[in-house]
Amino acid sequence: MKPAPPVTSVFMPPTVTAGRRTRHDGCPPRPDNRPSPAQAMLKLMKNVFSPSETTAVIRALRERRTTGPLRFDSAAEPDHAVVAEAVESARWAPNHKRTEPWRFFLLNKDRIGALADVNAERMRRNGASEANIEAKHREWSSKPGVMIVLCQHAAEHDDILRKQNYAACAAASQNFQLHLFASGIASKWSTAACWDVPGFWELLGFEGWPELVEPVGIFSYGVPASVPPARRNLDRTEILRNFRETGDAPAG
Ligand SMILES: Cc1cc2nc3c(=O)[nH]c(=O)nc-3n(C[C@H](O)[C@H](O)[C@H](O)COP(=O)(O)O)c2cc1C
Secondary structure (H helix, E strand, O other): OOOOOOOOOOOOOOOEEOOEEOOOOOOOOOOOOOOOHHHHHHHHOOOOOOHHHHHHHHHHHHHOOOOOHHHEOOOOOOOHHHHHHHHHHHOOOOOHHHOOOEEEEEOOHHHHHHHHHHHHHHHHHOOOOHHHHHHHHHHHHOOOEEEEEEEEOOOOOOHHHHHHHHHHHHHHHHHHHHHHHHOOOEEEEEOOOHHHOOOOOHHHOOOOOOOOEEEEEEEEEEOEOOOOOOOOOOOHHHHOOOHHHHOOOOOO
């Protein structure tokens, strides 16, 4: 009886012989001589993902949840060096014409306090009750960490490129949040319009709203004590029109 073929995974690393990659990557040979998925992956990266690495990436994409200050562990200090390091992941987001429009501002304790004051003033201007303002001020000043993300356009960028710049900053912000999530740090993206309130730009080191700058978000982060439930209104079948399954020809 022939021995059973080894269990293979498309993600199995290839065997390397004398510094050269061979075709023996654990996948059965393909009759059409097409590269296996693992060999294709090697064109994208130096080392293919192990199955558990692939699973970890996909889990991070699906399991990250917006987790706000009320769910942070007030007794635990997040590792702020990890947060600074997450900017390294953020800056590899796709960006059209390599404008690299993202700018990051990691606040210290004093600046988080100043931001809480600015937010209180924003709420006051919006007619919030004093009780509400006070509660939010407590919440904002207790944030263990805050990163602010801005989008820097250039004068020669047209409207389309500016839209692309903002989209790139959103992609970078998601990279940033995923890096934190994978490191055990929870975060929340807020767009509370603090930038309209006096004092906001000063706490980032500017004298006022700088030219060609568009705010992207205020990211609070901390060690989670609990996580919110996952919620989506639409499932995959409602958002994906899969012509590969329906086989429809184009109309007309
Ligand atoms: C561009 C953008 C702006 C957001 N602004 C706020 C905000 O101002 N306040 C807030 O509570 N959440 C804000 N969020 C977080 C969303 O509310 C959150 O992503 C949504 O509830 C889905 O939850 P999930 O991230 O856990 O999937 C924002 C998210 C994005 C992408």
